[in-house]
Amino acid sequence: MIDVQNLTKRYAKGAVVTEALGGVCFRVEKGEFVAIMGASGSGKTTLMHILGGLDRPTSGTYRLDGLDMAQATDDELSGIRNRKIGFVFQQFYLLDRADALKNVMLPLIYADGAGDDDARAGQALAAVGLGTRTRHRPAELSGGEQQRVAIARALVTNPVLILADEPTGNLDVRNGLEVLAIFQRLHREGRTLVMITHDAAVAEHASRRIVLQDGRITGDQPVASPRDAHAELARMTANAPGMPAGDQGTAANAAGMAVNAPGSGPQ
């Protein structure tokens, strides 16, 4: 799925040249859930941008689903981002003026599809347990719900790769676990996920962990026994009986296999 060889990225600012990535090599097979870990300044954001086709490496090769990303033109990269990659960002990046459905439909503008945008977006929202919140604007949704809308937006084009950049970074523990539970479910369904995070506990939900330090890979091994976000959520709910019932239901359903979430989240 992903084949990265000797990837380097250097930024020149005047006479000063900064090396963000210094010869990164790794492969990600179809169906893997990989966490790329690193502190700030480790080059993980640069790597994420290159993996996402938002930036090009200075040298080295990067093939995504057989496509040469290092040589692609700007328009080709746009097309690849649209069809092959689903982005999930730390800041969600939802359009405030548009409701959940419209936000999820956004990638379809550039997909030149058949015009069943509404139906596809509705399905994607249902898949993250927000089937009943399609007409809510981001300001009317909780942070966790907003990130779930963003995940639906990433899923709507049915991409081969979900690329998440600190997806839990702006969320509390519970909402973070909800997002991770959805990722784990997508993983079980056979999707390929690459998640960038600085948080070791978050990374433990993936099936494999790559550690990035000063632009080089210093560790790459499977996670021995990944944490189960769904189970963690259930434990949290059991330990905190004061939680509103509606929220528990939504979270549990979104994390589980159910597609149609009953009830509504926190108002």
Added chain:
Amino acid sequence: MNRTFRLLREAVGTLLSNPQRSFLMMLGLIIGVAALTAVICIGEGTRARVMDMVAKQGWDLIMVRAGAVRQVFAPTTDRTIASLVEADAQAIENTIGNIRYVSAVQNQRGWEVVFGNTSVKTRIFGVGPDWHYIRRRPVEHGEFISESDVVNMSKVAVLGFRTAKVLFGGDNPVGQTIRIGKEAFQVKGVFVEAGITPGGDDWDDRIVIPLTTASRRLFGRLYLEQIVIQVRDARTLPRTVEQVQQLLRERHQIRSAAEDDFFVRGPEDVKEAALTTSSTLTTLLIALAAVALLAGGVVIMNLMLISVSQRVHEIGLRRALGARQRDILGQFLIEALCVTLGGGALGAACGVLGAALLSWAGVATSRISWMPFAAAMLACGLVALVFGLYPARKASRMDPAVALKTKGQ
């Protein structure tokens, strides 16, 4: 459903989500286009009115005025100029081919006219029997002055519509006797109501009497104010004008270098003069339209630049989701086009309304047509392209990775 349509929907959604900003973007254009539309409506209206006026006076009318001043419309005060005489009119009729009717005309203001206890000050015209064919002023009651009235210096009068109304109220004046100065006149007819010409001539406030009666019994002078001529063939009228001019120069023994002591006016002169009088307002409005369109364009460019910098994350996001550079360019250009065309439509509506109001208030004549709408839309489309291109390009050229990393918002 193609991409352009989807981009259009995005652009409209964005604009509607911030109506205040959208309206501010439109404001300059609304003013500019309103002015432009009003100019065109008024211009068209004026043109139509002038053509109508010239047509009413007749495309076959030539007027010779006494004096060297090129005065197309009737002078507002009496000027007794000793240049034209009845024999000139006679000579024109006898020697120039393309002539149907000729009438010598004398006129003088400020004559007191009395009937019973009522008196009125009005303007007296002395004319020949063909005058009312030439000037196309039909008589409503009674009849016009005849050949024999002129030969006999009859003391008969044809009254303007309002003059008759003031003197006689609702009664039929025909056959009644009025006094003009010291002389008694019998009313022979009343003109149909005609109103005021754009030159300021009030056709309803006057009394018309035979030329001979005017010159010999009332005014006591033989010099004329004008000679009016109707040609047979309006197509060769310019040549006839030249012939009249030539004939009068010979008759008045004017040497080749010297100026005419008369002014010959054709229908084209009337048209031109009437169009130039309305040009000041037009120039003013066109200047306003140009300034407002330019200012509107600059405002649009600035607000779009602000919008682009406020929407850095949106631009980065759209690029990440698959928008090509030209999709971003297209979206912002479509937004600009929607704003300008919306502003243009609103402005055109305001302009038409304004022109209609000016017309209703009597300041100007206007005519509503599709022309100003087409012109407005064209101008607005141009403004969108000229002033929207830079911000749209700036948005499209943004590096998506940098845009997503940008702090703030």
